[in-house]
Amino acid sequence: MTMMMGIGSNQSTEAASVYTVKSGDTLYKIGQTYGVSVSSIQSMNKLNSNIIYPGQKLTLSQPVTQAEMDLLARLVSAEAKGEPYAGKVAVATVVLNRVDNPAFPNTITNVIYAQDQGHYAFTPVANGQINQSADADSKKAVREALAFRGQGSGSLYFYNPKTSTSSWIFSRQVTVTIGNHRFAK
Template sequence: MNKFKKLIVAAGLMLSISSFTLTNQTEAATTYTVKSGQTYWKISTGFGIPLNSLMSANNSKPLIAGQNITLPNSPISAADKDLMARLVRAEAVGEPYAGKVAVAVVILNRVKSDQFPNSVRGVIYQISNGYYAFTPVANGEINKPADAESKRAVNEAIALMGKGGGSLFFYNPDTSTNSWILSRPVTTRIGNHVFAR
């Protein structure tokens, strides 16, 4: 009788462990219920998920209000999104929204480039030739909270990952005194900023 009780307890324990494992596997996948009028683009920019990743995770199937879709994890952490948004606010205050998105895109492009550190934090706090890469880091402006528009611009830049002209730099031609930056190939001009490779 003792062996039978041990067998039942062991079987119960195994069943509990396997159901716990299955529960954790299903909780790992994030689902989202599509609302009326939403598109992949709206969802992507709302959550800061690359559009390509979102569409791929859902086999690019048409979206219907009320259906559940899979939200892949964002490649950028919440802390890094906040850091990017604070830099965008400081660098692009007074610039058009598209210029704010472009500043965030530069940060992401630098993370992907082998010419720069491979993390958002590393790119933003990079020191080269004794100077910070971004003025707001040196003057403390990066420590001020980000506004809603800068946060939205960061999410849109993340949604655009893998697209664009590959800008790695930006500058204001009216105030820049660096002849090297002026020699870089221009990708676009938005507001007071020139974006370059």
């Protein structure tokens, strides 16, 4: 079956599992479009390099739905407003790292709407900003985070040290600081 849906469609990309490579495609472009990581594509297809050929059939694993990409972009937009692009990618990566970590829910939606002792994990969920449209940079950052999923420092948290009131978060190992956010695991 040939994958026919794109990032802009309103349909889920979950229905398709095989993609036929077209001229000009790269693993990165395919990963961004269908919400799968480059390393996942390589692993699923036993590829030892990034070289692919037109007509080649690639199996894609666990694509992310358009609705999940939109929700994640809205979270990134609200959480990283005014932050550099790299910070937007890092915020999206935190959510994806949580999905992949057994200590957290295993879907983007469930990670974003998770509660601990009656408090949402992400402020934009609590204050309603999650319902605002995402900006173009946030959408692009989500696609990039999905394409490079699993490659990074393993951050599971982020916070602004100037505004955070949680002493617990300061006990986490900082992996990187981007803009006003510290990322930690």
